[in-house]
Amino acid sequence: MSDDTPSPLLEVALPALLRHARHTYGAAMRTALAARGYDDIPGNGLYVIGALALGEAPLSQIVRELRVSKQAAGQLVDALVLRGYLDRQIDAQDRRRLTVTLTERGQAAADTQKAAREAIDAELLVRMGDARVLHAREVLAELIEIGRGEVED
Template sequence: MMVDKAWFETVSIPYLIHHAQSTYGAAMRKALEAEGYDDIPRNGLYVIGVLAYEPHNIQLAKIIDDLGLSKQASGQLVDTLVARGYLERQIDPQDRRRYIVSLTERGRDAARIQTEAREGIDLSLTARIGRSGLVGLRKLLAALIGVGRETQSDREANSARTLQVKGVTPILFVGDVTQAAQFYMDLGFSTDFLYGTPPFYGSVSRDGACLHLRYVAQPNFAELAATEEALILATVEVSDIHALHAEFESRGLPISRGLVHQPWGGTDFHVRDPSGNEISFVQYHPTERTNGGAE
């Protein structure tokens, strides 16, 4: 005799978790919007929820790690929450290279509303499966989280056993770190951190590219850059050089040398920051590089 399976036995666990999470998210969004908090970006509920349960301010780096997003995406998320009045960001007094974030009054009120909405779903769920069922659900989810952490630990252990050169970060000498960071933000970069008061060191990044900024009283390449042709201090590889060039032009950004199709197998253009650092943006053409630039 065939016994029909319940619908939840015929779908994957990730499917169930995704839709269960959506139940909470939809309830919290609806409650927040009803109170006028309709401008919280995606993943913002998570950040606000984490900060609501932290007894102290939390390092921005920890939130970035927990979200599993790129530094740029996480930075933009926090920037948006700060601009919209939900978070405030300060330099960590224990480690001035890092930022800490905390909830503002608006952020605490939003956290209260979303907590009440979450607790309402918890009550509805308890009515369906009972208190013991809810405890069992928590244990199951905790076990699944444990599997993920063990898998991550195994990956990190395997990586540690294999020496890897992971990348290189140019350090640009600038006369004003804040001004330089703003210049690169205008180019689409995000500020990762500014260290010092006033800042004497900082980091900016866009997608996979990262540049560090170091204050010096007199940038030592500024005079050379004015006399030497194409004295490039950093090269940033991109996937579509024409699209980036058009983006910069449309926004009126300074381009010190226009697009050039190079014989060594690439197309590039340059910008020069306020301290005279010449930066090349380039798209390589593998076929031309292999052939030595021959047509």
């Protein structure tokens, strides 16, 4: 906020704030993707594409983090393959496994998604400053740890 008046949002329950904050990012990403012709990414597809672009987690872990059924996850991957965002190949080392990677279209969508996220991050830094954004990140990271059951007694 630009003045010293406290936001009425400070009285909203934290889970609701998190949901609305997530929407800010999601809406910015969806708008940017639609402007570039990537308006056919299904729900949860942004998460899969973004996570695969980071290249740090296998698809099985990404799907687990979505907390959806195996059937729903399979349908999501199928849709992303059919729409040209993912490529699915038999693993050369283990023919029982499939390897899923981003296609050129998928990487372009990931880059668009990242740019939209970075624009929101930049605006947040201007409004709040480095220290306050870092503190918010620390709080959110701790909430994640609580959810993982890794809280120290």
